Amino acid sequence: MYDTVIIGAGLSGLSAGIRLAHFDRRVCIVEQHSTIGGLNSFYRLRGRQFDVGLHAVTNFTPKGARRGPLARLLRQLRFRWDDFALVPQIGSTIAFPDVRLRFTNETELLESEIAAKFPDQRDNFRKLVSQLIDYDDLDTELYYQSTRKVLGDVITDPLLCEMLLCPLMWYGNAREQDMDFGQFSIMFRSIFLE
Numbered sequence: 257m258y259d260t261v262i263i264g265a266g267l268s269g270l271s272a273g274i275r276l277a278h279f280d281r282r283v284c285i286v287e288q289h290s291t292i293g294g295l296n297s298f299y300r301l302r303g304r305q306f307d308v309g310l311h312a313v314t315n316f317t318p319k320g321a322r323r324g325p326l327a328r329l330l331r332q333l334r335f336r337w338d339d340f341a342l343v344p345q346i347g348s349t350i351a352f353p354d355v356r357l358r359f360t361n362e363t364e365l366l367e368s369e370i371a372a373k374f375p376d377q378r379d380n381f382r383k384l385v386s387q388l389i390d391y392d393d394l395d396t397e398l399y400y401q402s403t404r405k406v407l408g409d410v411i412t413d414p415l416l417c418e419m420l421l422c423p424l425m426w427y428g429n430a431r432e433q434d435m436d437f438g439q440f441s442i443m444f445r446s447i448f449l450e
């Protein structure tokens with residue numbers, strides 16, 4: 257007999273199962289596929305394992321950090337930081353035909369890139385960042401606002417708006433042509449600030 261049956265052995269089902277097992281619950285995870293992992297699956301070839309889903313861990317924090325989603329997940333699921341052979345990114349670029357914006361895990365680089373390529377938007381970008389840091393994740397009314405509207409009220413150069421939206425929409429957006437402001441806020445913090 258099981259206390260809990262979880263349908264699906266993707267990362268959510270596996271995480272929930274591990275967590276429940278830590279609290280002595282008997283868990284059965286049911287998976288329709290022949291292997292675990294869901295969207296974040298892997299395959300084996302000539303003795304090696306290849307990941308097909310995960311290519312980047314956002315919200316990177318260095319070993320020993322106690323704050324942020326990564327530290328919390330490791331603590332809750334009782335994994336060690338070393339289990340994942342994590343390395344910070346060397347650098348990323350948003351490359352549009354005539355402008356490029358580089359960014360790393362240090363927010364200052366993106367800010368200086370914006371200051372160099374969109375000088376009149378530097379203060380607006382700072383304003384946007386402080387607005388996003390103050391954004392309350394639990395406010396459902398704000399969540400579904402149009403990001404294009406909110407962003408356009410602060411960043412007045414349409415090209416910069418597109419450049420900031422591009423990686424975030426590519427990475428994690430369910431809407432066409434626009435983005436829920438709550439989702440934008442989460443992705444912005446993950447990709448550009450953390």
Ligand SMILES: Cc1cc2nc3c(=O)[nH]c(=O)nc-3n(C[C@H](O)[C@H](O)[C@H](O)COP(=O)(O)OP(=O)(O)OC[C@H]3O[C@@H](n4cnc5c(N)ncnc54)[C@H](O)[C@@H]3O)c2cc1C
Nearest residue numbers: 264265266267268269286287288294295296309310311312
């Ligand atoms: C190409 C790609 C790259 C990605 N890159 C990243 C990345 O770099 N960083 C990052 O953080 N995230 C990344 N993601 C997103 C991440 O992989 C997913 O958010 C995460 O794996 C979702 O996990 P989940 O458990 O919620 O859902 P899923 O992985 O979809 O798992 C659901 C599971 O339930 C099973 N299932 C469904 N219905 C049934 C049923 N009726 N009976 C039994 N089983 C069922 C499915 O077979 C599946 O195994 C990427 C995704 C893709 C596709």
